[in-house]
Amino acid sequence: MRTFILHVNNLLRVGLPLLLWACSVSPTENPTPTASRAALSTLPPPQIRVTQATVSPSPTWTATPAPTLTPTISLTPDPYAGLAIEDLIQRDYGGGGIQALETLAVNSYFTRTLIAYPSDGLTIYGFLNTPRRGAPPYPVVIAIHGYIDPQVYGTLDYTTRYADALARAGFLVLHPNLRGYPPSTDGDNRFRVGMAVDVLNLIALVSEQSGKPGTLALADADRIGLWGHSMGGGIALRVLTVSPEVDAAVLYGSMSADDRLNYERIFTYFSYGQRGLEELSAPEEVFERISPIYFLERIGAALSIHHGLRDADVPPAWSADLCQRLKRLEKQVECFTYPDQPHTFHDDGDQLFIQRSVDFFDKWLRDEE
Numbered sequence: 432m433r434t435f436i437l438h439v440n441n442l443l444r445v446g447l448p449l450l451l452w453a454c455s456v457s458p459t460e461n462p463t464p465t466a467s468r469a470a471l472s473t474l475p476p477p478q479i480r481v482t483q484a485t486v487s488p489s490p491t492w493t494a495t496p497a498p499t500l501t502p503t504i505s506l507t508p509d510p511y512a513g514l515a516i517e518d519l520i521q522r523d524y525g526g527g528g529i530q531a532l533e534t535l536a537v538n539s540y541f542t543r544t545l546i547a548y549p550s551d552g553l554t555i556y557g558f559l560n561t562p563r564r565g566a567p568p569y570p571v572v573i574a575i576h577g578y579i580d581p582q583v584y585g586t587l588d589y590t591t592r593y594a595d596a597l598a599r600a601g602f603l604v605l606h607p608n609l610r611g612y613p614p615s616t617d618g619d620n621r622f623r624v625g626m627a628v629d630v631l632n633l634i635a636l637v638s639e640q641s642g643k644p645g646t647l648a649l650a651d652a653d654r655i656g657l658w659g660h661s662m663g664g665g666i667a668l669r670v671l672t673v674s675p676e677v678d679a680a681v682l683y684g685s686m687s688a689d690d691r692l693n694y695e696r697i698f699t700y701f702s703y704g705q706r707g708l709e710e711l712s713a714p715e716e717v718f719e720r721i722s723p724i725y726f727l728e729r730i731g732a733a734l735s736i737h738h739g740l741r742d743a744d745v746p747p748a749w750s751a752d753l754c755q756r757l758k759r760l761e762k763q764v765e766c767f768t769y770p771d772q773p774h775t776f777h778d779d780g781d782q783l784f785i786q787r788s789v790d791f792f793d794k795w796l797r798d799e800e
Contacts, residue, residue: 532544532546593660
């Protein structure tokens with residue numbers, strides 16, 4: 432305690448005089464305002480310099496044109512070029528001539544001659560029946576055979592009897608052996624378009640040569656008919672959608688105007704998977720360009736359609752459907768069914784069909800007589 436008291440006394444002895452000295456000192460005086468103004472008046476007047484700001488121009492936006500698209504040219508050729516109905520309509524036919532090679536038969540009704548003519552680089556053979564009765568020029572009928580194995584085919588095939596019946600009735604009949612059928616040479620025949628071209632070339636040659644000295648001197652190119660059985664009927668349908676030169680056509684047990692139906696039948700029924708796969712592999716839009724069923728409105732010829740109801744090869748429903756379509760389009764068409772007849776007619780049914788065919792061609796190819 433005594434130590435503490437001594438410490439306090441020491442602080443008082445030292446600190447008190449210092450405190451009293453601080454209180455006695457006068458504070459430093461601030462400079463008078465007058466003096467301050469005088470000092471300021473001696474300063475030079477401020478110079479105000481206005482500097483105009485440099486404005487950088489806004490960037491100019493230049494529209495960059497969109498790049499021009501360069502069309503891509505496909506170097507892959509269209510594998511179906513030339514097969515479409517429109518392609519067949521646009522191209523030319525004919526050229527060359529029909530040559531008489533050999534007389535095959537002569538009777539009181541007609542003369543049969545072996546002939547040959549060019550078709551797109553091929554040589555197509557066949558026979559010609561020229562009437563020996565009645566007054567020329569004679570209306571022309573082109574008879575188109577059905578499918579037969581080419582290895583067993585002969586120029587005078589099963590359709591010869593129909594060609595002979597028409598010749599006896601006064602029609603000049605041309606019966607080509609279609610490409611691939613000996614002795615005709617073979618060539619491209621996808622969708623059987625090549626065979627239709629053979630017929631179209633023959634029609635053109637009839638127009639070029641009829642009435643002139645030579646093989647067709649007695650032919651009347653202004654009256655042309657088609658006759659086709661089975662495959663030949665399908666070929667005739669394609670020709671009818673292309674050529675305006677045909678006046679009348681008989682379709683007998685005909686294949687369909689719808690090529691997809693045809694090749695499904697060929698692949699599954701006729702060949703057991705050996706023929707028709709290439710055609711069936713085509714896209715649907717190809718069938719729409721190639722099949723006659725999509726171009727029936729182009730047909731200008733009168734048609735006579737015949738089908739046996741016991742046909743196990745070509746469904747009778749195909750001809751029934753074709754008849755309905757043609758009638759809806761208001762085409763000139765007659766349709767007959769034969770209850771007891773198969774794909775190729777026989778006996779009384781065959782004779783009835785032949786007579787109906789003659790009557791039909793008489794009506795549509797002899798009107799001017």
